[in-house]
Amino acid sequence: MTPIRLVRHDPALRLAALLITLYGALLGTLAPYVSTLAVEVFGLDDADFGAVLAVASGVSAVGAIGLGIRADQSARRRPVALFTLGLMVCGLALVSALRSPLSFVLAHAVLLPASTSLFGQVFALARLAAACHPPQARDGIMAVVRAGFALGFVAVVPVWSVAFGSGAGLGVVQPAALAVGLCMVALVERHWPRDGATPWVDRPSGLRLGAALAEMLHPRIAARVLALGAVNGAVMLYIALVGLSLTQIAGRSAADVALYVGIVAGLEVPLMLALPRIMGRASRGGLIWLGACVYGAHLAAIPWLAPTGWLWALTLPGAAGGALILTLPIAYLQDLLGDRPGAGGALMALQKLAGDASAALSFSVGTWAAGYGLAAGLGAGLAVAGASALWLMDRRAGRAGLAPA
Incomplete structure (x- = not known):
């Protein structure tokens, strides 16, 4: 299948697919257990957790729009991706280290929602890289990259099911998610194409x-x-x-x-x-x-x-x-x-x-x-x-x- 071959052999597309797969694994590690962590581990009641979700939804949208526009204005996408991952790592490190209700709220209402803009940034990279390939292959390329998210999510769910069945506590999911986030930082730092040195043209919008x-x-x-x-x-x-x-x-x-x-x-x-x-x-x-x-x-x-x-x-x-x-x-x-x-x-x-x-x-x-x-x-x-x-x-x-x- 041509799109799979294109993704496998193109370094930028391969990076996008790997990042999305790791992002799926990170959310598969964290997302199913956030509500239980909020109530049973950090002592939030239903109203408090509902407020966290409401704030998180707005922060996620604002962060994605602001960072997306900033990346277009400057065409310097690598620093924006690293900044976004920095927010993610800081949020996960904060709640892993302090284990307090305040750290949980700050991480899950502000820092982690703002970092969800990484999803759009990785697909922006995939779109730019796909411009170097035949136009008719672009939808297929995006489908292959998006499939990585589902693959990562599905892969970790049974692992955690076995871990919890063996007696692991819920408190381990955030340090585990932090480890995945640090792997993503290392990948972006090492393999994200340097701005201005890409095989595609990425002009600043100036808007x-x-x-x-x-x-x-x-x-x-x-x-x-x-x-x-x-x-x-x-x-x-x-x-x-x-x-x-x-x-x-x-x-x-x-x-x-x-x-x-x-x-x-x-x-x-x-x-x-x-x-x-x-x-x-x-x-x-x-x-x-x-x-x-x-x-x-x-x-x-x-x-x-x-x-x-x-x-x-x-x-x-x-x-x-x-x-x-x-x-x-x-x-x-x-x-x-x-x-x-x-x-x-x-x-x-x-x-x-x-x-x-x-x-x-x-x-x-x-x-x-x-x-x-x-x-x-x-x-x-x-x-x-x-x-x-x-x-x-x-x-x-x-x-x-x-x-x-």
């Missing part, structure tokens, strides 16, 4: 902050980010509902939740790697719409099939739809700001913010009115509506370059 923000918030761009946010909201809602739907059923347990999530994430990896074989046969917007329909059907069916053996049949459509809606929007958003790879990466943070809002709305209204079944149905409906709106906007735009194909 002031206000002008760059105005460019990102142009109605043509903002409408598409919101539409993709509705699609992404289905993924956020799935994460919230799968555990609640399964653990409240007699005969189901947290082990079923872990197994289901693990199967879906594990199947996503080969399906993402296989995406280049279908790209080009349909428009990117059309494939996102197809992915939203398949993933939405999977999401809507979970609460109804949770008591039955048919639940496990949903893992395949869940992985197939997820492979499409987790991968294709990356290149789509980058193409909205084609000559601003940093700001294009920051649009991913805005998409996630919109997705969080969509998921929260579906969950709140659905559970208030009828329960998890309605919440899942609303989230699926919003995802399909967002993908449909995206496809219609691109179709009406009509002109090449105005909207990604």
Whole structure:
């Protein structure tokens, strides 16, 4: 498969894939246990932890936008990546060393959320490096790099399951995540291409902050980010509902939740790697719409099939739809700001913010009115509506370059 060969043999693409894989492993080590750490280890109550999550969501978006714009302004991406990783390492070191509620809040509300902009920065590097290869291979390259995140995440989850089953305490996850973060710092320091010495051209944008923000918030761009946010909201809602739907059923347990999530994430990896074989046969917007329909059907069916053996049949459509809606929007958003790879990466943070809002709305209204079944149905409906709106906007735009194909 050509995209895999290109990533393997191109040093910058290989670095991007490795960094994303390690980032997936870091989040797989930390993210599933943050809420338990907050309440059981650091003594926060539900309201306190909710406030931490709310602040973290805003800091993540602001950090991604600010650092993305800064990288475009100067075209000095290596120092920005090192600064971002510095925030990550400082946050993890702080909470690992002090083990206090204040250190936990500072790390998880400010430092670690600000460091999530690394995701967009690595994909900005991948986009720039992909410019040295045939244009038709770019979506496939992004799919291969994105598959690394799922691979890293899936690889560490069973390791921690065994570790906790053997008696390890939750307090070890942050030092372990710190070790992964330090490996990422070493990789960037040693292998990130030196600014001005790259085989691709990366010109400074010269835009002031206000002008760059105005460019990102142009109605043509903002409408598409919101539409993709509705699609992404289905993924956020799935994460919230799968555990609640399964653990409240007699005969189901947290082990079923872990197994289901693990199967879906594990199947996503080969399906993402296989995406280049279908790209080009349909428009990117059309494939996102197809992915939203398949993933939405999977999401809507979970609460109804949770008591039955048919639940496990949903893992395949869940992985197939997820492979499409987790991968294709990356290149789509980058193409909205084609000559601003940093700001294009920051649009991913805005998409996630919109997705969080969509998921929260579906969950709140659905559970208030009828329960998890309605919440899942609303989230699926919003995802399909967002993908449909995206496809219609691109179709009406009509002109090449105005909207990604």
